[in-house]
Amino acid sequence: MSERWARTILTAYRWAGAAAYPAVGAYVAFRASRGKEDHARRRERYGKASVQRPQGPLVWVHAASVGETTAIIPLIERIAAMGIHVVLTTGTVTSARLVEERLQGRVIHQYVPLDLRPAVNRFLNHWHPDLAVICESEIWPMTILQLGARRVPQVLVNGRLSDRSFAAWTKRASLAEALLENLSLVVAQSEVDGERFRALGARPVVVSGNLKVDTSAPPADDNLVASLREQIGRRKTWAAISTHEGEEEIAVEVHEMLKTRHKDILTIIVPRHPDRAAALETMMTARGFAVARRSRNDPITPETNVFLGDTIGEMGLYLRLTEIAFVGKSLTGEGGQNPLEPAMLGTAILSGRNVQNFRDSYQRLIKNGGARLVRDRDMLAGAVNFLFNNEAQRQDMIAAAARTVGDMRGSLERTLVALEPFIQPLMVQAQLEYDPKKL
Structure with a gap:
């Protein structure tokens, strides 16, 4: 697949999503009827925020489900402790419950917007993230492209590519490169994952280890x-x-x-x-x-x-x-x-x-x-x-x-070191806004 064809496919994806947007309501309602969506908060799936954006720097973190959310919670806690606001999106009801239990209001939780241009733009227009952090392998074309168009730095952490995913992307190498070139950094789980991301065109790529190792053991009563x-x-x-x-x-x-x-x-x-x-x-x-x-x-x-x-x-x-x-x-x-x-x-x-x-x-x-x-x-x-x-x-x-x-263990610290060029300016901004005497 040539680069020109990759751009054509992404353009077609953008317009197809926009055309399909009016019909997705029935899809979300069906999922809600089966308990797979939070009926009371389904508007968030269209990018309609349920809370106001706080003042100051804000990082958007996305974790698809329970496993990814569990892995990234320690990283989120460290970012929030720096005085930086975090809006965390997940895609499942169970992961939303986990966020409520483990983070207890220290971050803002929203359901991730559908990967359709109107929903993604509405979400970004409201939250204006200064940095987007994606966990593991959530590659959503429209979201990545819209963040790229707005010049919002995007970092993939705990990055992983399974054999099946890598084989599929390899067949569409130009398409993969057209998406991954929007990422400012990939922090991969292993050397194998790092080489796979590099082969698909991601730059730069560093290896941190698996964030899940640095989480605490799952609790029990x-x-x-x-x-x-x-x-x-x-x-x-x-x-x-x-x-x-x-x-x-x-x-x-x-x-x-x-x-x-x-x-x-x-x-x-x-x-x-x-x-x-x-x-x-x-x-x-x-x-x-x-x-x-x-x-x-x-x-x-x-x-x-x-x-x-x-x-x-x-x-x-x-x-x-x-x-x-x-x-x-x-x-x-x-x-x-x-x-x-x-x-x-x-x-x-x-x-x-x-x-x-x-x-x-x-x-x-x-x-x-x-x-x-x-x-x-x-x-x-x-x-x-x-x-x-x-x-x-x-x-x-x-x-x-x-x-x-x-x-x-040690992946969390290595990930924070890799994120430092993106986090440090936001931390300084947060400190200045907290204490105007430092201006």
Whole structure:
């Protein structure tokens, strides 16, 4: 694809979005009816702000969903502590709840505007950001182009390109370059990600490591953890977390295979999408399983076979109930899920082989002995059985995972150093506006 064709495509995208804008109301309303949009705040998706812009310098930070939001919260806290206003946009209801819980009014939260010219322009006309910080891999053409047209510096932090995304952009290299040339800086997670961004035309690119390593371990209510541990007693437990379709059935089959050797086994299953819980419970009960669902506050009794973690934001609770965690989207899915939370919370980590999206983290964990990859259901059952029977090896894996996380820390400070040329002038401006005597 030539540069001329890339510009033509982006122009067509701009006009197609403008033409489609009047019809998006039905789309947003449909999503709201299914709980995927906040009905009371759906106007924000059209760029219509729900609060006034504060005076002084302001940074717009965007994080798509819960994972990205969790990763970037420490960075946001550091920026806000400098006296700089932050408007944080996210795209999901669950991430909005997380912002409310974790940041408690220290930043302004808005839902991200649709990537359509009228919505993006309305958003930018209201907020007038001095800097835009995008987390991970959210590349929205209209937003990037409109920020570029207004000469607002744009920085991609914790940047990541999966194998699939990189292959797709490589086929459209000129289009990728036409977008990425608008970025003032890319702060990539790993050397592989950095090379991929450079290959697509991003300049400059620095590598910081993964911001998720510098977050604190996911919290949990101590009293609730203690209560559930008391209900579990001395039973052997293992968890299958962030599971995708097909992996829950595998976990159930692993339970059946292990029950002949470990009669008191309790399996904890935490699906990536809790709205599948009812169907999963039906599947399990049809196989004779007694299921306790967290969303119903069901007690874990001696008869309970599976504790179904069908809530959002309680991974810290589930991981504190076991020392063995299989991380999903890695046997039946593609790309894997983040293994860092299990590493932080004292578990030996198991995973399927499809972990391309978290390759760097898994390579480090495997090299240090904190994680093992399994090929299929039988190998997973064998690994769980081995860890049940070998306390010393299990504790070695747990310790190795914790050491790996410790060795990987420092991304937050490296990211702040990379952002300093953009943040420092805003911090000075904020200080001057706070104290006019410094003028």
